[in-house]
Amino acid sequence: MIGKGGExxxxxxxxxxxxxxxxxxxxxxxxxxxxxxxxxASVACVAMExxxxxxxxTWIGQPSFPYVSSFFALREFPLIYExxxxxxxDLLFVHGHGRAHPRKFGLACHTGLYxxxxxxxxxxxxxxxxxxNSYGDWxxxxxxxxxxxALVRTQEKMNPIVVSVGHMISLKSAxxxxxxxxxAHRFPEVVHLAHLxxxxxxxxR
DNA sequence: GCGACAG
DNA sequence: ATCTTGTCGC
Numbered sequence: 608m609i610g611k612g613g614e615x616x617x618x619x620x621x622x623x624x625x626x627x628x629x630x631x632x633x634x635x636x637x638x639x640x641x642x643x644x645x646x647x648a649s650v651a652c653v654a655m656e657x658x659x660x661x662x663x664x665t666w667i668g669q670p671s672f673p674y675v676s677s678f679f680a681l682r683e684f685p686l687i688y689e690x691x692x693x694x695x696x697d698l699l700f701v702h703g704h705g706r707a708h709p710r711k712f713g714l715a716c717h718t719g720l721y722x723x724x725x726x727x728x729x730x731x732x733x734x735x736x737x738x739x740n741s742y743g744d745w746x747x748x749x750x751x752x753x754x755x756x757a758l759v760r761t762q763e764k765m766n767p768i769v770v771s772v773g774h775m776i777s778l779k780s781a782x783x784x785x786x787x788x789x790x791a792h793r794f795p796e797v798v799h800l801a802h803l804x805x806x807x808x809x810x811x812r
Numbered sequence: 813g814c815g816a817c818a819g
Numbered sequence: 820a821t822c823t824t825g826t827c828g829c
Contacts, residue, residue: 641819643820674820678813683819703818713818730818767817803828 609678617710624706624716630697630725630776631746633660637696639687639718642805651804653691653797655773658790660800664730665808666690677709677734681718682763691722692793698776698784700795702802704728705771705781707756708734719774726773727781729794733758733769745770757782761789768793
């Protein structure tokens with residue numbers, strides 16, 4: 608596995624994550640996702656402005672690290688880096704966790720810190736934390752005596768998604784922008800489209 | 813020891 | 820993530 612060194616590395620870098628809104632206005636949104644087929648990875652980054660797709664970038668590569676829960680960035684960051692670096696945006700949604708992570712340093716934090724951009728992590732399942740089961744549209748996710756994320760019900764009758772700060776944004780804003788960015792699916796539209804595009808790119812090759 | 817464990 | 824058919828619901 609990775610060992611204590613990897614955990615210390617994440618703990619150390621988590622200190623540099625900023626949880627305040629470090630932006631003026633959000634015009635361009637972007638989302639990244641990855642699909643796999645054997646040892647081939649397909650990355651897609653989609654940008655939107657006012658509900659209209661303005662840029663699509665794809666990248667095919669090979670993961671150089673196995674999937675290990677809580678060390679997801681070691682596997683996916685080198686891959687999403689190639690697509691994200693070509694897509695300028697005001698706010699980036701990453702499919703994975705941000706601060707809602709054992710060492711408060713998930714893939715979204717890793718990505719936000721590297722690019723120094725406002726980043727939000729959106730995941731389909733909880734990695735760490737507890738929450739009050741009775742809530743309306745959303746509720747905070749607590750871990751080690753602090754709110755590290757939020758469960759957001761983006762669609763009725765569907766399981767909530769886990770939203771957390773990646774970098775340069777407050778948790779409340781992360782929740783607000785996530786809800787504003789969801790259209791007809793469980794995840795923010797840019798992430799949903801990136802998922803479809805990465806999948807499509809993989810199938811047609 | 814046993815179960816959990818982002819994608 | 821991926822392997823996979825039908826099926827319930829809007």
